[in-house]
Amino acid sequence: MDMAYVLNTFFAIFSMTLIILMVPGFAMLEAGLVRTKNVTTVLTVNVMIYSVASMAFLLIGYQVAFGGFDFQSNMSKWAFFLFQMAFVGKVVNIMSGGVSERSKIFPLAIFTFIVASFIYPIAVNITWGLNFLKGTALDISGMHDLAGSTVIHSTGGWALLSAILIMGARKGRYKNNKLKIIPPSNIPLVTLGGFLLWIGWFGFNGGSVGSIASKESADAVALTIMNTNTAGLAGAISAWAITFFRYRKYDITMILNGALGGLVAITAGADLFNIYIPILIGAIGGALVVLFVPFFDKIKLDDPVGALSVHLVNGIWGTIAVAIFSDKFSFLAQIKGIFVIGIFVFISSYVVIYVINKIFNLRATDDEQLEGLDTVECGIEAYPEFRQTI
Amino acid sequence: MDMAYVLNTFFAIFSMTLIILMVPGFAMLEAGLVRTKNVTTVLTVNVMIYSVASMAFLLIGYQVAFGGFDFQSNMSKWAFFLFQMAFVGKVVNIMSGGVSERSKIFPLAIFTFIVASFIYPIAVNITWGLNFLKGTALDISGMHDLAGSTVIHSTGGWALLSAILIMGARKGRYKNNKLKIIPPSNIPLVTLGGFLLWIGWFGFNGGSVGSIASKESADAVALTIMNTNTAGLAGAISAWAITFFRYRKYDITMILNGALGGLVAITAGADLFNIYIPILIGAIGGALVVLFVPFFDKIKLDDPVGALSVHLVNGIWGTIAVAIFSDKFSFLAQIKGIFVIGIFVFISSYVVIYVINKIFNLRATDDEQLEGLDTVECGIEAYPEFRQTI
């Protein structure tokens, strides 16, 4: 029916627009979290990722994931593409954020191209797309992952883990086995970025329901957005409470990361639960962030923005939570999905990043890191007129 | 009919999303208006308010206002909840903004919980909700208040007034009876915040029409948004003209507050007027801001962001303007509404804040204010790498 087609198209465009708001969202969050001397580089990387990833997905990745524009959908095929395209850069953002302050732009661009053309599209192919594994022993189509706790967030997280293992920590971060605290340079930007991501999530999860054009679909979309938001609230509150009881201070970066952790955790099953379950899922998500951020520092996995805790840990948690809180999906199916995607993404990213790092030096040298990447890579300071303390 | 249900649900989600953009809007506005040493605290408070207020409304307040999820609506009940939930934090934002630079986070969180669970929901109950006063002498359902000049803005304003009366001015603000000028620390953030609020208002007022699914409703929604915007334009222009003629300078914070004043003033009746009346209502709104900001300083009500003038004065003005410019609603009904809500909110807030301040010290000590709340409360500076003049 025409009206359904029109409504679904319009709703996909609306959702896509919210997701694209996450592009400045990630950019502001990361620009606020890194030191002043690396801000321009981080921003340049964010612009690069959106451009290169989206273009690669248009030219190659979309074909890999869905076999091209004839993939069946209940809306305009161009709107379906736009919605899918809006996701792809996020995967790379998760990885690039976690290796901030020590990675160079051009090698990152090559990695972006490969992720958006092949690695992420293959993950989509076997979950939401054509599914070339259908009927094989590795078929994971039984996993429920509404908007990508596994397909997006864990994928980005595994890529990041492999990158950190290859590249090592920032120069001086774990000197003499002591953690050097590096405070974020601009808290308003962190806050703005956090909220833009939060709002973008409404489009991410709401749009993933796939249709709004019937009473049932409209209810499903609204419930999904409500549950998404609730998990974000719960993640913020639980991170807030835990950090306060531990440190007697309010740590806004932890609170915002807690909210994001809750949002990642609800992403797999936001359409499944009654309105109270997301409080639990999100609160655990926020708690996981608070627990894992110091844990990753303990094992010297240096991640300036907390992306491993937010996206990898909570991507896994959210996918398992589907089996815990909904009896429609089995633990086996969910865990199999986590493993198949995880092993594929981790190994392929590891190989690709290893090769890129060998050939193009993904890791900036110690001197370059000391000087700051903005002068080395961009020749443009972020705030050239503000006197700095360091 | 199904299509109406779908369209109203979609439109409520769209409107809700715009209102949530006001969350970073308030955060950026306030972070720009306060001094650098209090910026992180203000941002933390904004994140706290959205999280605590929304969660309290989900768990308690919504039940108080509407009796739960069976409240009749022409859309998905989850979308109706989301739209209503988007409002609640705003009430506390109005209050918290006006006591910036001297209030502590934890006591504010308790107040937030009480406002979002009881005080605001009771105000909604007797206007847009179940109306437990129906048929009594205090029944104010005859008041027309489309999107909350009284229910939202005055409510926040009365709560703020009681807070200022209890907490007093910032240390040093009126030393030796002379007003100490405290300039805003970051004008781009003020501007960004002002515009995000303005855009959010389209969802606030447009969504409050309640339906878009017929020719008449669609016209009403579009006219409401148009009138909303027009009043904002007129408020900005009138504040601009008055400040210029008085001081021969362009004061962007006053111009933006003038726009917000116009927007508050049109909120009660944006659906009622022809397209020229909002020019008058908004222009008077902007003028009131310019007049009342120095007035409140004269009587030593210290309000760093001008919230009393923007939200309380213009909330009252906008509610009365309905009776002046529309013959469908009486002065009596409008003024009765203002009084019933005003007395209830002022007294209940006063009692609650008084008790909270006694037990938990809502007001930061003079030393804490001097040092700045960011180090005291958060241990995180907003811009640790920028050298400061003060």
Add this chain to the structure above:
Amino acid sequence: MDMAYVLNTFFAIFSMTLIILMVPGFAMLEAGLVRTKNVTTVLTVNVMIYSVASMAFLLIGYQVAFGGFDFQSNMSKWAFFLFQMAFVGKVVNIMSGGVSERSKIFPLAIFTFIVASFIYPIAVNITWGLNFLKGTALDISGMHDLAGSTVIHSTGGWALLSAILIMGARKGRYKNNKLKIIPPSNIPLVTLGGFLLWIGWFGFNGGSVGSIASKESADAVALTIMNTNTAGLAGAISAWAITFFRYRKYDITMILNGALGGLVAITAGADLFNIYIPILIGAIGGALVVLFVPFFDKIKLDDPVGALSVHLVNGIWGTIAVAIFSDKFSFLAQIKGIFVIGIFVFISSYVVIYVINKIFNLRATDDEQLEGLDTVECGIEAYPEFRQTI
């Protein structure tokens, strides 16, 4: 049919909202590109432009362009107005941005009023509106210009060119025939602004299709948004590649301007092409920006934000591209449109700006420029607590 009316109204409101996001978009972009001492002034100008231009369009300009609210449309007449009103400030933004750091606020406000009341509405009248030239030799209704490569972007660009010719360069910019490099003061704001503009463009071009309420229209809207985005991606990538090969550095301001150049270039024909043509149009758009920015400096047309290259050059390029890549429209019709609009806007703007500059001194004096306009015009510093290097 009612549902079509409702859907088109809703979609116009959605599109309008995205376009209004370009208001903070322009404000942040320009505030980031100018020096700290002129940031408050630039922001004040942006608030002024939105207020004065929109109000003038409501009171006068809309009548000039469309003959008032009875203009035929397939949606609520108020929504049609809102969508058209959202465009008008952009024309002045293009001009004001290019004469930043040397123009005074009050004379700019007079120019804003005249552009929004007469100059831009006349350009709209003869293209998308009543067309008082219909049937005459100057009739340019044969030109295809979907969302204003010519009507919006060239119009703003021609006005800017006349302003630069009259006002001259910033003091010290071309001292002793050497170009003085003036770095942008705040790169995060530039990035945020660039992305808000990009997102706003989806509403600009998508909304200009005019209807979404049938399968064909929904496809057209989605394809238009997809092509719009693709041209932005291509513009960013081509600017990135060219600047890198030339200077061995990544220049984020050039990359973002390249994206904007691609977006301007696709604006005339985003609805016409298959999904690969916009890659070419956008890539050329980005290249033109990289080539023309130094060119305009060579001929001493001082344009601090690159608006001539982004809007004028690419406005022309995009309008011609329609004839190159679509056989439905002739070179003659496209070029005639460019000329008629260009000559009208350039001459009328030149006369108006010349007179305004004579009477009110649009150009700030050398001393005022040295001191910075923020103290001279506003008495408000953008970042009063940050110590500055200059």
